[in-house]
Amino acid sequence: MAMDVEKYRKKLKGNTPRFNMVPFIDILFTILIFVIVTSSFQAADTSASGKPQQAESMGPSEYYLIPVAGLEKVTVNGVDMSSLIKNSAIAVHTQVIDEGEILIQPKNKMIIITTPPGMSVNEAVKSPNSI
DSSP: OOOOHHHHHHHHHHOOOOOOHHHHHHHHHHHHHHHHHHOOOOOOOTTOOSSOOGGGOSSSOSEEEEEOTTOOEEEETTEEOGGGOBTTEEEEEHHHHHHSEEEEETTTTEEEEEOOTTOOHHHHEEOGGGO
16 A cells, blocks of 8 residues: 655645734733733932932931841951841941941851041941940
8 A cells, every 4th residue: 555645745835834813912911911000110219329318317316227137247447346236237327328338248247337537436336225
């Protein structure tokens, strides 16, 4: 019994695959609508530097609490001040935040703080319980 191979090849060449776009577009628009409805949009403030602004202060406090969860060592101008960490936070003077430098090194589990000129180490950071 002989098979007609040429007839089979012609039949395969005549069949072109089709992709129905209507269900694809319906699903795409449904996902798009879901994302838009569940997203919240806010205007971006391009002038923000990430530092707290004076207007954001809730009172006359001169210190901000900085969370240090997972960090074990705090040095201020090379002086170890880790003993001031209480409840996974440390209080940092606003002048240090505005004019100094705060480096967080999660790999070393430490924070390195450089104070502005003229500020003492004991004035730069305090225990959260003492403010």
